[in-house]
Amino acid sequence: MSEQNHPMTVGGKDVHTVDTFGVHNPATGRVFAQAPDCSPAQLDDAVQAAADAFPLWRDDMDARRSALLAAAARIEESAEELVTLLTLEQGKPLADARFEVMVTAMTLRGTAALDVPREVIRDDEERIEVLHQPMGVVAAITPWNVPLIQAAMKFAPALLAGNTVVLKPSPFTPLSSLALGVVLRDVLPPGVLNVISGRDPLGAQLAEHPLVRKVTFTGSVATGKHVAASAAPDLKRITLELGGNDAGILLDDVDLDAMAEKLFWGAFVNCGQICAAMKRLYVPRARYTEVVDALADRARSVQVGDGMLPGVQMGPLATAPQFARVQELVSDALAGGATAAAGGRRLDGDGYFFAPTILRDLEDGVRVVDEEQFGPVLPVIPYDDVEEAVARANGTHFGLDGSVWSADPERAAAVAARLECGTSWVNTHGMPAPGVSFSGHKWSGLGVANGLAGLLSYTETKVLHVVRGR
Numbered sequence: 001m002s003e004q005n006h007p008m009t010v011g012g013k014d015v016h017t018v019d020t021f022g023v024h025n026p027a028t029g030r031v032f033a034q035a036p037d038c039s040p041a042q043l044d045d046a047v048q049a050a051a052d053a054f055p056l057w058r059d060d061m062d063a064r065r066s067a068l069l070a071a072a073a074r075i076e077e078s079a080e081e082l083v084t085l086l087t088l089e090q091g092k093p094l095a096d097a098r099f100e101v102m103v104t105a106m107t108l109r110g111t112a113a114l115d116v117p118r119e120v121i122r123d124d125e126e127r128i129e130v131l132h133q134p135m136g137v138v139a140a141i142t143p144w145n146v147p148l149i150q151a152a153m154k155f156a157p158a159l160l161a162g163n164t165v166v167l168k169p170s171p172f173t174p175l176s177s178l179a180l181g182v183v184l185r186d187v188l189p190p191g192v193l194n195v196i197s198g199r200d201p202l203g204a205q206l207a208e209h210p211l212v213r214k215v216t217f218t219g220s221v222a223t224g225k226h227v228a229a230s231a232a233p234d235l236k237r238i239t240l241e242l243g244g245n246d247a248g249i250l251l252d253d254v255d256l257d258a259m260a261e262k263l264f265w266g267a268f269v270n271c272g273q274i275c276a277a278m279k280r281l282y283v284p285r286a287r288y289t290e291v292v293d294a295l296a297d298r299a300r301s302v303q304v305g306d307g308m309l310p311g312v313q314m315g316p317l318a319t320a321p322q323f324a325r326v327q328e329l330v331s332d333a334l335a336g337g338a339t340a341a342a343g344g345r346r347l348d349g350d351g352y353f354f355a356p357t358i359l360r361d362l363e364d365g366v367r368v369v370d371e372e373q374f375g376p377v378l379p380v381i382p383y384d385d386v387e388e389a390v391a392r393a394n395g396t397h398f399g400l401d402g403s404v405w406s407a408d409p410e411r412a413a414a415v416a417a418r419l420e421c422g423t424s425w426v427n428t429h430g431m432p433a434p435g436v437s438f439s440g441h442k443w444s445g446l447g448v449a450n451g452l453a454g455l456l457s458y459t460e461t462k463v464l465h466v467v468r469g470r
């Protein structure tokens, strides 16, 4: 057995594996730890452990609620360990990692505040009730951008609804989730939350496992379609969150002094690696240069570096393939005539560092505008009238979020309501909030996360119809 200090959690116990794989620190490009590479037999054990834990876990809502609250407290107590692992494996600055751990705990608390409703349709000579019952084993498959928040958004509602879970983080960022599994062992009964890691095809094997009743997945559109196809033969339930190409639209009256900072971070939060980050910005032609300059000033002033160092505001891209993709999209835009008002190039050194980049002089039809760049790059595109900007914002297969910016919030809200996406913001471009539904239209997803709708997506609806008397 290879030496491992990041065990998997199966049935509440350490599980080590014969094989391991290297986890890279994106700030150095070098392997800094080994993670367990789960075998098919160990995957069976994990799913079986979840199935075995289900009958006891499904019946006591109060116990589940208390366990989630205790889990939130345990996460806060273990924050520093989780924060360090997050920064080392994902690259984000320590302050952002701390924020992520805090939001993870908050997600558990917010979920614990929800209730699975019990609806009585009639109660006289007949009683008709609508119940929402748990499904069984839920597979939670997460990406590498905000691994702990993604995990919590999935396992918290799944558990509260009475299901048990096998969590599989991205092979790029497995360590923080593995640590979470260890940290939560004393507050969750064995088998209720199992955490495994491994190189793909582990994700596909988990998604297709016959004991899994629901797959909740966040990742790319291409993989999401595979998950949907692989769920079909068994009619497994699925929730998919598949990224976006969020448009921001500035209206002509926007107060740039007041909004520039928020606009900038709406795109560059987490080094641009957030599904709900602004990925393209449409600006009235008359204000184009002013807006580009304001954003470029901010891009140049950002402290980029190793997230472990004090004062760093933005880390590297999280993975080598993502780093390569961002370089490719920016090179393609520059070769096609776009100008980098700031950045436009990788930074020196071994890590996956890319200079915060504002691109101007480009239109729809350029790859960095049409595709999800998922990196520290914002294309700024001029428009002539608002109708045209809305049409361009909507002219994509994606539909996760969008935002409209104006000195008149109600005017902006009227435009925002016409964006074809799951969330439309006015004068902000933010993160999904625990109690608020989060969903993607079109290719950005299937189903709803968060809030009551998210909780109910981990249940099957059942009618209990009792005829009293004859």
Ligand code: TXE
Binding pocket: 141, 142, 143, 144, 145, 168, 169, 170, 171, 200, 202, 203, 204, 205, 207, 218, 219, 220, 221, 223, 224, 226, 227, 241, 242, 243, 244, 274, 275, 276, 322, 325, 372, 373, 374
């Ligand atoms: O995603 P994948 P990747 C976007 C972003 C990025 C692209 C690729 O544009 O450039 O996706 O990122 C597991 N069945 N987003 O390659 O492959 C895999 O192990 C089941 C958007 O990391 O989709 C990992 O745990 N699971 C995004 C997870 O799926 C499978 C966040 C995601 O991997 C599987 C991150 C399969 N067949 C990237 N194949 C967002 N929506 O926020 C792989 N996996």
